[in-house]
Amino acid sequence: MTKTINDVYMQLYKRFKAADDPQPSLAARELTAYACKADKNRTAEWGHVYLDDATVDYANLLCDRCLDGEPLAYILGEWDFYGLTFQVDKTVLIPRADTERLCELTIERARDKVSPRILDLCCGTGCIGIAAAHEVEDAHVTAVDFSDGALRVTRENVRRLGVQGRVAVRKADVLADPPDGMGQFEILVSNPPYVTRREMQELDRSVADYEPHEALYGGPDGLDFYHAICEKWSGLLVPGGTALFECGWKQAADVAAILEAHHFTGIGITEDLAGVPRIVYGCRAAHGRGDI
Known part of the structure; x- marks a missing residue:
């Protein structure tokens, strides 16, 4: 029939x-x-x-x-995030609704500034930085990842979503010192790998068998990237610049403590759209011990 x-x-x-x-x-x-x-x-x-x-x-x-168990997004080759459609493949994590609040806060901070410069670390598909550039017409974004696959996907999403010229894509290891010539930024945003060693053993099959483990694993306690970013990369923030992080649902207090240890001010924790305390933010000290 x-x-x-x-x-x-x-x-x-x-x-x-x-x-x-x-x-x-x-x-x-x-x-x-x-x-x-x-x-x-x-x-x-x-x-x-x-x-x-x-x-x-x-x-x-x-x-x-x-x-x-194969994720629908990988079959389709694309997925919607923050009202935009992003190319995805198995070299990048699938953008999730959990991250939309982090993106929203980044855009809110950017709209308060003139020609804001945004640093998107561990960019994956580029969804956060590209969405910010799409929503804030005078924003300039540098998207950083260490994965060649992620960088390729980000560049394609930059092209597809029409933000060429305002989003630069750079390869760098976020666990190491930043390369020379990065410049200064008003906003640093990151949704880094934060799954713990134990959690890696308990991942849902659709994640464990298909999504890239290097984009998930954040060290034994899941906090390696937060330590590295605050220690090595926060000096790229202008004094008073804002850092915003996504973290695991049990990690917010620990990430806030890392920010405090590196002398950030105005530290806060807020919830994602599902009510989970998943976003931590703070400002680089205007002077003194916060300088690196």
């Missing part, structure tokens, strides 16, 4: 729902649109478009991969 796009959507929806997928409608809609080369924003038309058997089989094959 010939099927419409809507028939395929309902078939996939039932499969995802039976498998207890947390968002069966979203997963089915995204996968159906991708497999059938359909517009996911014009689903009202899906009941009038008929498919060949090969396309129906392909949609179900993709669904098999999802139900076997």
